[in-house]
Amino acid sequence: MSTEFLSKIGKSFLKKLDYFGGVCGLFVYAIWETLAGSRKGRKIIRQIIKNQILFTGYNALPIISIISLLLGIVIIVQSVTQLIQIGAENLIGQILIITMVRELGPILTAIIITGRSGTAIATEIGNMMVSHEVEALEAMGIDTLKYIMFPRLIGSIISTICLTIYFATVGIIGGFFVASFQLNIPLHRFFAFLFSAMTMTDLIVSILKSSVFGAIIATISVYHGFKIRLSSTEVPMATTRAVVNSLIYVFTFNGIITILFYI
Amino acid sequence: MKKQNIVLKVENLNFNYTPGSSYILSDVSLEIYKGEFIIIVGPRGEGKSTFLKIISGLILPEEGNVFYDGVNLKGIFKKELMEIHQRTGFVFQDSALISNMNVFNNLALPLRYHEIMPEEKITEEVNKMITIINMENHRFHLPAFLSMGQRKMVALARALITQPETIFYDEPIANLDDNSRNIIVKLMTEAYNKGVTSVVITHEIDKFLGFADRIIEIKDRTIANIKNLKIDRSPETIDQKR
Numbered sequence: 001m002s003t004e005f006l007s008k009i010g011k012s013f014l015k016k017l018d019y020f021g022g023v024c025g026l027f028v029y030a031i032w033e034t035l036a037g038s039r040k041g042r043k044i045i046r047q048i049i050k051n052q053i054l055f056t057g058y059n060a061l062p063i064i065s066i067i068s069l070l071l072g073i074v075i076i077v078q079s080v081t082q083l084i085q086i087g088a089e090n091l092i093g094q095i096l097i098i099t100m101v102r103e104l105g106p107i108l109t110a111i112i113i114t115g116r117s118g119t120a121i122a123t124e125i126g127n128m129m130v131s132h133e134v135e136a137l138e139a140m141g142i143d144t145l146k147y148i149m150f151p152r153l154i155g156s157i158i159s160t161i162c163l164t165i166y167f168a169t170v171g172i173i174g175g176f177f178v179a180s181f182q183l184n185i186p187l188h189r190f191f192a193f194l195f196s197a198m199t200m201t202d203l204i205v206s207i208l209k210s211s212v213f214g215a216i217i218a219t220i221s222v223y224h225g226f227k228i229r230l231s232s233t234e235v236p237m238a239t240t241r242a243v244v245n246s247l248i249y250v251f252t253f254n255g256i257i258t259i260l261f262y263i
Numbered sequence: 264m265k266k267q268n269i270v271l272k273v274e275n276l277n278f279n280y281t282p283g284s285s286y287i288l289s290d291v292s293l294e295i296y297k298g299e300f301i302i303i304v305g306p307r308g309e310g311k312s313t314f315l316k317i318i319s320g321l322i323l324p325e326e327g328n329v330f331y332d333g334v335n336l337k338g339i340f341k342k343e344l345m346e347i348h349q350r351t352g353f354v355f356q357d358s359a360l361i362s363n364m365n366v367f368n369n370l371a372l373p374l375r376y377h378e379i380m381p382e383e384k385i386t387e388e389v390n391k392m393i394t395i396i397n398m399e400n401h402r403f404h405l406p407a408f409l410s411m412g413q414r415k416m417v418a419l420a421r422a423l424i425t426q427p428e429t430i431f432y433d434e435p436i437a438n439l440d441d442n443s444r445n446i447i448v449k450l451m452t453e454a455y456n457k458g459v460t461s462v463v464i465t466h467e468i469d470k471f472l473g474f475a476d477r478i479i480e481i482k483d484r485t486i487a488n489i490k491n492l493k494i495d496r497s498p499e500t501i502d503q504k505r
Contacts, residue, residue, distance in 0.1 A: 037342055041376040127362070135321055136359035140373040140425070141349035143341065147376070 019245075026226075027219045030149035037146060045151050052155025056117040057162050063112060068100070068167040071108070072174025075099050080182050092179055093193030100171040101198065101206050102262075107254055109164045110213035113156070114246045118221040121152055122242035125225025126235035134226075153218040160214030161207055168206065205261050209254060216249045269330075270429060270460050271295035271318055276327035278310070278317060287313055289484040291327070295462065297428075300455050302471055303464045305481035311464045312356065312433050314481060318462065319353050319431045320344055331429075349377060352422030352430040356437070358414040360406040366393065366417050367402050373425050392420045396446060412443025419447055429460040436467055444470070 034045070079095050099105070125148060128134050137144050172194065179185045185193075224242035228234045276291040287310040295301055295318075305311050316322040318329055320336045329336045331347050360369050370389045374380060380388070393402055396416040406414055415435060422430055435451065436444045448470050455461050455474060463471065468478065472492070480488040 033341065038345075040378050043378070044372075044376050131362065132355050132357060132359035133361055135316075136353070136355060136361070138345075139319065139321060139348055139351070139353035139355075140376070140421075141345045141347075142373070142376050143345055 023219055023223050026145075026149065026223050027153070027215065030145040030153060030219075033143055033145045034150040037143065041142065041146060045146065048147070048151035049155045049158075052152055053159050055120070056113060056156055057159030060112060060116055060159070060163060061166070063116075064109065064163050064167050065170055067108060067112065068105070068171040069174040071104065072096070072100065072171035072176075073178050075171075076175040076178040077182070080178065084183070089183055089185065090193050092175070092183075092185070092190070093195070093197035096172055096175045096194060097197045097202055100168040100175075101202050103254075103258070105168040105171065106164045106206055106209040106213060107250065109160060109167045109210065110217065110250045111247065113160055113163065113214070114217050114243055114250070117156060117159070118217045118242055118246050119239050121156075121218065121221035122225045122239045123235055125222055126228040126238050127232065129226065129228040130230075130232050130235065149219075149222045152222055153215060156218035157211050157214035160210045160217070164206060164210035201261060205257060209257050212253050212257065213250050216253065217246045220246045220249060268296045268298075269294050270297045270299075270332055271462075272328075272330040273318060274328040274330070276317065276324050276329065278313060278322075278324050278326070280313075282325070286484055288317070288481075291481075291485055293318075293479065293486060293489075295460065296476075298455075298458045298460055299476045300461045300471065300474055301463065302468050302475045302478045303462065303481060304466065304468060304478060305487075309481050310484060311481050315431050315433055315462065315464055319351060320347055321353065349373075349425065350428050352425065352427040354415075354418050354422050354430065354432045354435050356433040358406070358411075358418040360414055360417055360421070362406055365403045365405055366398060366409070369406070369417055370421050370424055373421065377425070379425065388424060392424050395450070396420050410443075412439045415439060416443060416446060416450075419450055423450065423454060427459065429462070430454060432461065432463040432465070434464055434466070436465065436470060 075095060076092065079092070080089075083089050083091055125134070128148075134144055134148070137147060176187070176190050179190055180187070221242045224238040224245070228238050271294070273291055273293040276288055277286050278288040279286045291314065303311050303315065313322065317324055318331075320329070320331060323329075323337055331351075334343070334347065336344065336347070361372065364372065367389055370392055371385050374385045374388065375382075379385075390402075393399055396419070398413060398416065401409060401413060406417070409417065419432075419435060430451075432451065436447050439447070451461065451463070451471075452474060463475075465471065468475070476491070476493045478488075478490040478492065479486055480490075482488075
C-alpha cells in the first residue's frame with residue numbers, strides 16, 4: 001500500500017518535472033532560435049510584438065486603472081483608521097510601497113494579464129493548431145517558435161512591466177486622494193512618506209517580478225496552445241490548464257523572489 | 264530514369280502517431296523524380312495525408328529515412344529543414360489559411376517573411392496572383408468570408424507564389440464547384456509544365472490523367488501498386504520544360 005502511494009507521488013512528481021522541463025525548453029528554444037537563427041522575418045516579428053503589446057498592454061489599461069485606483073483607495077481607507085489611533089500616519093508610504101510596488105501590484109497585474117492575454121494566446125494558438133495554420137506556417141518555411149512564440153513572449157514581458165509600473169502609479173494616486181481628504185496630508189508630505197519608504201530594491205524586485213511573470217504567462221499559454229492536436233474541444237481544456245498553471249507558477253516565483261530579496 | 268534526377272526518396276518508412284501502437288504506414292519505399300507528376304490514391308484513412316506530410320518534412324519519421332534532394336530530413340537542424348520548406352509548397356486539404364489575415368496578406372506572408380523581394384514588388388506579385396485566381400473583389404476579405412473553392416484557390420496561390428520546385432497537394436479539388444476546380448487544375452498543370460515536381464493526393468484522377476506520370480496506390484498501410492503512365496523523365500525533357 002505504501003509503495004503504491006510512493007509510486008503515485010513519484011509518478012506525479014516526474015510528470016510535473018517533465019512539464020516544467022517542457023515549458024523551460026520552449027522558453028529557451030524560442031529565444032535561441034530567434035537570436036541565433038536566420039535574420040529573416042524580423043520586420044514581421046517586430047510588427048507582431050507591437051500588436052501583442054497593444055493587446056496585452058494598451059488594451060488592458062482601463063481594467064488595470066479601475067482595479068489599481070480602487071485598491072489604492074481601499075488600502076488607505078482600511079489602514080488610515082488604525083494608523084491615526086497609534087499616531088503612525090507616516091507609515092502610509094510604507095504600506096503603499098509594500099502593497100503596490102512590491103507585492104500586490106505585480107501579482108494582480110499578472111492575474112489580470114493571465115485572464116485576458118494568457119487565455120487569448122492559448123485559444124488563438126490552439127485554434128491555429130486545429131485548423132493546421134501552424135503546419136501551414138512550417139510548410140512555408142516559417143519558424144513557428146520565432147513567428148508565434150517569440151513575439152508573444154517579448155510582448156507579454158514588456159506589457160507586464162509597463163502595466164505593473166502603471167498599476168503602482170495609479171494605486172498610489174488613489175491612496176493620495178484618500179490620504180489628502182481623510183488625513184489632510186498635503187501632496188509634498190505624502191510623497192515624502194512615499195519616497196522615504198521606497199528603496200531601489202523595491203523597484204528592482206517589482207520589475208524583476210513583472211518580467212518573470214510576463215515570461216511565465218506567455219510561455220505556459222503558448223505551450224498549452226501548441227499541445228492541442230486533434231480537435232477544437234481540446235481548446236477550452238488547454239486554456240483552463242494554461243490559466244491554472246500560469247497562476248501556480250506566478251505565485252511560486254513571487255514567493256521565491258520575495259524570499260530571495262527580503263529575507 | 265536517371266539516379267541524379269531523384270528529388271525525393273523514401274526508405275523503409277514505418278510510422279505511427281503513438282509509440283507502441285500499430286503502424287499507419289509500414290515498410291514504405293519510394294523514389295520521386297524531378298519534374299514528375301505523381302498521383303497518390305487509396306481508400307480513406309489509409310495514411311495518404313500522413314505520408315504526404317512525412318515526405319514533405321512536416322512530420323519526421325521515427326523509423327526509416329526520407330531524403331529531399333539528397334538531404335536526410337531525419338536529424339537535420341531546424342534551420343536546414345526550414346530552408347527545404349522554402350523550396351517546397353504544400354496545399355492543405357482544409358486550405359489552412361491564416362484566419363486573421365486577409366487574402367492579400369495570406370499571399371504576401373511567405374514573401375514578406377523570407378524577405379525575398381522589396382514590398383513594392385511583393386504587392387505587384389500578390390496582385391498578379393490575385394488576378395490569376397480571379398479574386399480581385401476578395402483581396403481584403405478574411406478567409407472566413409470566402410467559399411471553400413475560393414479558400415482552396417488562395418491556398419494554392421500561396422503555395423505557388425514563392426515559385427517552389429516541389430508542391431505537395433492534399434485533395435486540392437475535393438468538394439469544389441466546376442469553376443474553382445478548373446482554375447485549380449489549370450494552375451497545377453501550368454506549374455507542372457514549368458517543371459515543378461507535383462505530388463497529389465486525389466480521388467478524382469481523371470482530371471490529371473492527361474499528364475500524370477505515375478499513380479501510386481496506398482492500401483493496407485503500404486504502397487500496394489505503382490502504375491507508370493509515362494516513361495520519359497530524362498534530364499533533357501525536364502530542362503526543356505523549365
